[in-house]
Amino acid sequence: MQVTSSVRKPLITGGKTVHDVTEDICRQVEAKPSKLWGMAFGISVVTLLIGFVAVATTLWEGIGMWGLNKTVGWAWDITNFVWWVGIGHAGTLISAILLLFRQKWRMSINRAAEAMTIFAVICAAQFPILHMGRPWLGAYWALPLPNTFGSLWVNFNSPLLWDVFAISTYFSVSLVFWFLGLVPDFATIRDRATGIRKKIYGALSLGWDGAAKTWSRYESVSLILAGLATPLVLSVHTIVSFDFATSVIPGWHTTIFPPYFVAGAIFSGFAMVLTLMLVTRAVFKLQDYITIEHIEMMNIVIIVTGSIVGIAYITEFFIAWYSGVPAEQYAFYNRMQGPYWWAYWSMMTCNVISPQLFWFKKIRTSIAATFILSIIVNIGMWFERFVIIVTSLHRDFLPSSWAMFYPTIYDVGVYVFTFGLFFTAFFLFAKFFPVINMAEVKSIIKSSSEKTA
Amino acid sequence: MSDSKNFLLGVFDDEDVLLKAVGKIRGAGVKIHEVYSPFPVHGLDEELGYKRSRLPIAAFMFGALGTTLALVMQIWMLGVDWPMIIGGKNFIALPDFVPVTFELTVLLAAFGMVGTFLVASDLKPWKDPKMLDLRITDDKHVMAIDLGKNAGLQEAQINALLKDSGAVEVNNKNVEE
Helix, strand or coil, rough: CCCCCCCCCECCCCCCCCHHHHHHHHHHCCCCCCCCHHHHHHHHHHHHHHHHHHHHHHHCCHHHCCCCCCCCCCCCHHHHHHHHHHCCCCCHHHHHHHHHHHCCHHCCCCCHHHHHHHHHHHHHHHHHHHHCCHHHHHHHHHHCCCCCCCCCCCCCHHHHHHHHHHHHHHHHHHHHHHHHHHHHHHHHHHCCCHHHHHHHHHHHHHCCCCCCHHHHHHHHHHHHHHHHHHHHHHHHHHHHHHHHHHCCCCCCCCHHHHHHHHHHHHHHHHHHHHHHHHHHHHHHCCCCCCHHHHHHHHHHHHHHHHHHHHHHHHHHHHHHHHHHHHHHHHHHHHHHHHCHHHHHHHHHHHHHHHHHHHHHHHHHHHHHHHHHHHHHHHHHHHHHHHHHHHHHHHHHCCHHHHHCCCCCHHHHHHHHHCCCCCCCCHHHHHHHHHCCCHHHHHHHHHHHHCCCC | CEEEEEEEEEEEHHHHHHHHHHHHHCCCCHHHHEEEEECCCHHHHHHCCCCCCCHHHHEEEEEEEEHHHHHHHHHHHHHHHHHCCCCCCCCCCCCHHHHHHHHHHHHHHHHHHHHHHHCCCCCCCCCCCCCCCCHHHHEEEEEEHHHHHHHCHHHHHHHHHHHHCCCCCCEEEECCC
C-alpha cells in the first residue's frame, strides 16, 4: 500500500531490518557506559558544580551580585532566558509541525530534539526563578494563589505573567508528548531486560503491550497533541517577544517582534539540534539513521528561518527610519555605531551572513561545516538578544542616566551553570533512554529503506 | 485463579501480509482476540473493525473546560474580587486575557486527553502486561485468537488458516487470568 518515490533518497540506509533497529538503538542503553561518555558526563557535572557556586552566591547575597545597574535593569539573565527558550523551540516544532506535514525524516531526530527542548526550557526557567531573588516566595508572585493581602491577585494584563503560563504549559505539554513517544520504546527495552532494569523500564513503559486497539488510540492522541502543540510552539516565543514589544522602549516597541522572535527561535533551535545530533550520531554510530539527507533538510530549515531573521533586521531598520521618530532612529543608529557596535556586528555576521553559506550544496552536506555553522548560529542568536536588550536600555530617556552594562563573574557563572545542567541532563538521556524513536523508525523501514525494491 | 485462556498465536513478520491476513481470517468467521505490533500499522484498526477513537471528543471537552476556567478565573480575580486600574485599561480587559486563556485551553486539552487515553487503555506503571510473545516489541506482529471464543472451529483449522495467510509460525499459549 506504500507509495515509494524514486526521487526521494531512502531515509534509513544500510539495509536495516526491523530487528536491526531494535539492536542498534538498544545497544547503548544496555551496554556499560563508554569511557567517552563517562568523560563527557564528568565534564558536564563539574561545569554544573562550578556554576552552582554562582547560583548559591546569587541566592545568598542577592541579585546585587549581578552586573545590573539602575539604567540597565535587564541584561545577561534575560538574554540567557530568551536564548534557552529559543533553543527549546526546535524539538516540539520537529515532532509536532513536521508530523502534521507528514515529513517522515523527522522520525530519526524527533526524540533527541524533544529531549533537548525539555532540558533547554528547564535551563531557561533558571533565570526568571533566580532573578526573583527569593525564589521560595516566587510562587506568590508568579501564580494566582490565594494570599493574606486580600487576596491580591497577579496581574493578568502583564506579558511577564503570560510568560509564566506560556512557558509552563509549553514545558508540561512537551514533556507529556516526549514521554508518550517513549512508552513503546521503553516496552522494547523492558522485554529485552532482566532483573531490576526490567522493573524500572517496565514501570516506565506503563505496561505497554502493543495491542492494535492501543496503537489506534495512541495514533489519534499523537495527532491531536501535535495539533495542540503547533500553535503552542508559536505562542511561546510570541509571548516572550511581548515582554519587550508591549513596552515603550525604543527598539522594543515594534509589532514585528512576534514573527521575528519565532523565526529566530526555530533558527537557533535547529542549530542546537544539529550540534547535538552530529555528536550523538558519531558517538553512538547512528550514521544509517541520521543520514546526510537529514542534515541537509535541517540546514534548509536554517537557511529559511535565518533569512526570515535577516529580513526582520532590515525591516526594523527601515521602519525606524521611515517612522520619523527620533528616539527610534537613534536606538538603531546606536546599535550599529554605539559602544556595543561589536555585539551588533557579531549578530549580523553570525545570523545573517553565515547561514547563507548553506545555499551551497557542498557546505550543507558537509558535516564539519554544518557543525561549525550550527555553533556560530547560536553565538549569533545570543548576541541578537543581548543587542536587543542591552543597547535599547543603556541609552535611557535622560542622557544623565546613560550607562554601560558589564557582566560580573556571577552573571557568567549562572550561565555556565545552565550549560552544566543542560549537558548533564542530555548525557543522562543519551545513555539511559533510546535516542531514536524505534517504533516510528520501524514503521518506515519497509517503505523508505534501501532494501525495498 | 483457575480461569485460563488458550490462545493460538499467529506470528507475522511483514505488516502488509498481516493486513491481508486479518481480512482473510475474519472473513472465514474466526474471531480475532487482538493483534499486537511493534509499531503502528496503518489500516489495521479498520481491518479489525475497530471504531474510530472518541479521544478527540475528550480533548475538545477538556479544552473547552480550560477556556471556561481561564476566563472565569481572570474575570473574577481582576474584575470582581479585586478590581485594579492597570494602565488605564478596563477592569475586565478581555484582549489581555487571551494569552492565558489560550495556554490553559491547550494545557487542559492535552492533559485531559492523555489522561483519558491512559485510563481507557489501562496504562499504568504497576501493570504487568503479560506479553504473549516477547518479540512483539521487537520485530514481530502477533495475531492472538482465543480458542475458547471460537468453539465452533477446530484448532487445526485455524492453524491451517493462519499458515495459509502468511504466518511464519503458529504457537499455542495458555494464559492464567
